């Protein structure tokens with residue numbers, strides 16, 4: 001029988017609900033297998049439960065939070081786009097570069113040219129940076145392959161990372177990210193192909209959700225709808241890159257399909273907020289992309305808050321619009337740039353991030369949920385959104401097991 005572990009002498013920020021930090025002094029976590037068996041102040045733990053603890057770990061009064069969830073990344077790709085960054089600094093705009101065949105397409109070429117081992121090594125390196133900062137659940141999208149073979153390779157590499165690293169990986173099929181060169185001028189035909197590949201990718205166990213880039217420089221709402229219809233036929237949940245550069249009414253379309261999340265949302269309208277509220281769709285804000293593209297249109301945080309649409313935050317790590325690898329920096333930028341509160345920001349990288357992936361078994365320190373937690377060299381959880389540029393994470397337990405470096 002597996003040992004039951006008692007983690008004690010901690011200051012817990014349980015985030016048990018959305019109303020506060022859920023601070024518990026002299027806190028303890030009893031962990032059995034990959035689950036939290038009991039959470040609270042050590043003195044309140046029933047003696048019978050305490051007697052079950054086979055191993056004890058003294059946390060020395062450190063702060064403990066749920067493990068972090070990065071619910072939107074494009075981690076698997078080849079090459080980099082520092083040259084494009086320089087071009088943008090000289091005045092070219094992201095959309096112009098995309099229209100002239102650069103942007104996502106240049107990363108597609110670099111990804112296709114990369115062998116599996118090289119792609120895996122790059123994605124693993126990036127995942128390890130996120131993990132060192134307390135990430136225990138990571139979403140990875142495809143979208144730089146754009147052929148059945150290359151989308152399948154990228155999704156398989158994401159799955160492989162989940163199998164070899166101590167973290168949960170959720171995969172999202174983003175075939176509808178851009179039009180590959182072989183479908184130039186034939187967007188509708190490409191969408192037909194994206195839909196036709198979906199059953200095979202799903203049958204291979206490679207797809208947890210389906211996403212699309214609904215934008216002037218991406219796909220139209222009508223094309224996005226076709227992707228969603230194909231996903232629904234397979235019982236797959238959908239997400240959407242919506243209203244990043246313009247208002248396409250993408251959020252309302254996604255909400256109609258019960259989307260788990262709509263992501264970016266700088267140009268989201270009141271009607272879009274309302275549709276998301278009704279559908280229970282999570283708003284995933286991506287301050288890294290906002291910052292790196294020097295966007296000035298702010299996502300409607302006050303409106304989302306007023307309508308009680310849950311807000312998540314993610315790194316959107318990708319080589320074009322958000323090459324950062326720090327979820328804590330995203331929390332900080334959500335406060336400074338988007339005027340979110342530190343509590344909202346921390347919920348955004350824990351419980352609400354989990355919800356954006358359809359995961360209800362994590363993101364809070366509550367008995368019955370997964371034993372995913374991070375130990376910090378901090379006094380109060382509001383510091384998670386305060387410091388930036390250094391890593392205060394000291395230990396991480398994922399699925400009940402402590403990670404070793």
Ligand code: DI6
Pocket residue numbers: 103104107177213241244289316318319320321322
């Ligand atoms: N929006 C984004 O910010 C990323 N994808 C998307 O649809 C950027 C992708 C890239 O520029 O490579």
Ligand code: FE
Pocket residue numbers: 072074241316318
């Ligand atoms: Fe993205």
